Amino acid sequence: xxxxxxxxxxxxxxxxxxxxxxxxxxxxxxxxxxxxxxxxxxxxxxxxxxxxxxxxxxxxxxxxxxxxxxxxxxxxxxxxxxxxxxxxxxxxxxxxxxxxxxxxxxxxxxxxxxxxxxxxxxxxxxxxxxxxxxxxxxxxxxxxxxxxxxxxxxxxxxxxxxxxxxxxxxxxxxxxxxxxxxxxxxxxxxxxxxxxxxxxxxxxxxxxxxxxxxxxxxxxxxxxxxxxxxxxxxxxxxxxxxxxxxxxxxxxxxxxxxxxxxxxxxxxxxxxxxxxxxxxxxxxxxxxxxxxxxxxxxxxxxxxxxxxxxxxxxxxxxxxxxxxxx
Numbered sequence: 001x002x003x004x005x006x007x008x009x010x011x012x013x014x015x016x017x018x019x020x021x022x023x024x025x026x027x028x029x030x031x032x033x034x035x036x037x038x039x040x041x042x043x044x045x046x047x048x049x050x051x052x053x054x055x056x057x058x059x060x061x062x063x064x065x066x067x068x069x070x071x072x073x074x075x076x077x078x079x080x081x082x083x084x085x086x087x088x089x090x091x092x093x094x095x096x097x098x099x100x101x102x103x104x105x106x107x108x109x110x111x112x113x114x115x116x117x118x119x120x121x122x123x124x125x126x127x128x129x130x131x132x133x134x135x136x137x138x139x140x141x142x143x144x145x146x147x148x149x150x151x152x153x154x155x156x157x158x159x160x161x162x163x164x165x166x167x168x169x170x171x172x173x174x175x176x177x178x179x180x181x182x183x184x185x186x187x188x189x190x191x192x193x194x195x196x197x198x199x200x201x202x203x204x205x206x207x208x209x210x211x212x213x214x215x216x217x218x219x220x221x222x223x224x225x226x227x228x229x230x231x232x233x234x235x236x237x238x239x240x241x242x243x244x245x246x247x248x249x250x251x252x253x254x255x256x257x258x259x260x261x262x263x264x265x266x267x268x269x270x271x272x273x274x275x276x277x278x279x280x281x282x283x284x285x286x287x288x289x290x291x292x293x294x295x296x297x298x299x300x301x302x303x304x305x306x307x308x309x310x311x312x313x314x315x316x317x318x319x320x321x322x323x324x325x326x
Contacts, residue, residue: 002245004151004230012036013152013162013197020152020160025230028150029241031102033162035197040066042202042326044161045098047107047118048194049127050210051138051171052316053184055079057276057295058136058175060129062096062109062116065326069093070282071109071116073129073136075177076295081276084177086131088112089284102150102164102195103142125193127173138173138184140191147241148193149234153225161198161224167210167317168217168236169193187214192317204324207250209263209272211298211317212236218270218302218312220263222250233268235302235310242304244268252319257292261319270300270312272319286325293320 005026011033013024018038037043046063059074069090076083090096090111099105099120107118119126124141148166155161169192172185190212206224211217221232226247233244244267252261261272274294282289298315 002229002231002247004245006243007032010034013160014038019157020154024162025152025154027152027230027243029147031148031150031164031195033101033150033152035100035162037100037197037199042066042159042200044196044198044200044326045096046194046196047098048196049118049140050192050194050318051127051184051189052192052212053182053189054186055182056175056184057318059278060116060127060136062098062107062118064093064096064098065287067092067287068284069096069109069111071111071114073114073116073131073134074278075134075175076276076278078276083278084134086112086114086134087280088114089282098197100197102193133178135176136173138171138175138191140169140171143170143239146239147236149219149232149241149243151225151230151232153198153228153230153232155201155228159199159201161196161200163198163232164193164195165210165219165221165232165234166193166195167219168212168239188316190217200324200326202325204326206322207320208322209261209270209317209319211272211312211315213315216310216312216315218268218298218315218317220248220268220270222248222263233265235268235304237304237310242302244302252321254321257294261294263319267303268300270298270302273297273299274319288325289322291320291322293318
């Protein structure tokens, strides 16, 4: 078990000299951190939005990794298994705009024919992405009382990460793909945010799983937080966050990613059953990434803060392993 404190007041991520602010370490139910990052050198900023509908799974990423902007738009047709992927690398992340607060301000990146714009307001976010043959325009409202998990992971005073994982947000809008327009929305459509700001070690590996269904959602992480005293695990029931403060056991077959995964601990016993594997690789010499992201369904259970067992059966989402040199 970990014992990170819950933070309830706004706080700056960094001290004036750019080191981690000790008062920023902990977790939140809504974004309270200002990522006042300074300098250059393994400073990472990103916004990832995943959108799940009965017809499609969509991934939208805008990122600045110092030496490059790595941006992408991904669509999976769930009926046919057909993937559409646009990936762009922009040297030195030229032209990338990222605000210091999650849920506030504008995100803007472009390059290689891909344009991504994210407008963040107190009542929600607007996501836009366009490239040849594809256009995404969706609204992601922020319901009153909706909670998300914010966590600061402290590897050291000079290496740290702030993340917001916001799972199960409502979403509506349109996806235009190869001349056909698809409506995005309904009770079985939802969006997930991964907001990241920090200064990373050169090599890292993480696990991430997220899934949702009406009234329930799960957020689970592993490897990258091990030994830090902080976890990014939570159960959401009717938009209320139930923090899971334990390092979980992840079991999966790296030779066959489509076999069932298992993620467990005292408060979680989750099985993940993939129906599709997405593989992403980036190799820019001394830096690179390999991610296996599987989409599928969850079964199992997790406990709320008062010990009530909540079924995870029927949640849809993903589980992934990412290995980075950056």
